[in-house]
Amino acid sequence: MARDLAIDLGTANTLVYMKGKGIVLNEPSVIAMNRQTGEVLATGHEAWQMIGRTPGYIVAVRPLRGGAITDFDVTERMIRLLLQRVGVSRFTRPKVVICVPSAITEVERRAVTDAARRAGAADAQLIEQPMAAAIGAQLPIDEPIGNMIIDIGGGTSETAVISLGGIVALEAVRVGSFDIDVAIQNYVRREHGIAIGERTAEDIKVAIGSAAVTPNEVQAEVNGRDLMQGLPKTVVLTPEEIRYAIDDTVTQIVQSVVRCLAKAPAELAQDFLVRGIHLVGGGGLLRGLAQRIELETHVPVLMADMPLEAVVLGAGHCIENYDQLKRMFMGQRR
């Protein structure tokens, strides 16, 4: 008998929750393939280490961008391999709940469910990421009070107001922490004349990136390729430079939170002031982001206990209580 699964199919990472067991897999959403034969060579951590370092015949790709499937076949193969790794075979076909961005289109929704079914799932249901995140973050969403949650992922940032088990207001933008990495890459190329890779940009973000001034800031030495000479070159970057580089992207995220607050019913506004806004997702770990949102919304912002796992834990709770929580799934609401 197959154990049912919850999958957080993120742009950056994929997490799998198995009914009765908890989180059984947490890996980057990356797949490495042989360009000539189409064979899969690696997935997850192993494939992630190959990004930007592969010989010509290997390509390491993220099959999801902005929370959407950009390559259907590759995504299907990645899901199939992930399911195999957690023990799904052609004889054990589990029910699967997949977390997806709330702004997903009908075509994208079908692409995800079809990919999961073709990869071995008996039934595939979808749940919005902010809803799953709110469940996973242990917010009292069963009560008639306003719970506001911001989920900043690799490709999307979603803000939702939830009350009585349903979404009251929602705002989603296809901007996430990967866009912050791209902004850093572009800045370094433009201002310092060196090219850096995706992984180096992410390392810079983690090391010195911030959305507001924070204590004990340090500078970072960055190695890249000089665009003029083509030779390796080292430059020193300051936290102020990175703040300037990522400001547009951070502003887009903060503005989406402000729009969601404006959409929420006035009755719930006092709840936000008392209970605060809850922040989840890898993008939420950017230093100073909570302070920046607080500054612009005048509402306290709190980081969830397990920001990276909250979404899959919430979907896992739906798998554990499938019959009672069927109405949470997209297209099931009555």
Add this chain to the structure above:
Amino acid sequence: MRIVLIIVVLICIFIFGFLATSRRTPISDDSVDDFHKHLDALSPETRKFNIEPTKNIELEDSSDGP
């Protein structure tokens, strides 16, 4: 033959009557119960049982890792 026909008709009336009454049973009660079950399943107390064991599993896993 006539008796069989009467029995068949009676069975049909019984089935029809059963279906009609079962459909007429107030749906609102079911939906109220369903909604309460839905909210109960979302209460922090219910979620504690699922999420806390998960934390333990994760901690054990991370301690085993390289």
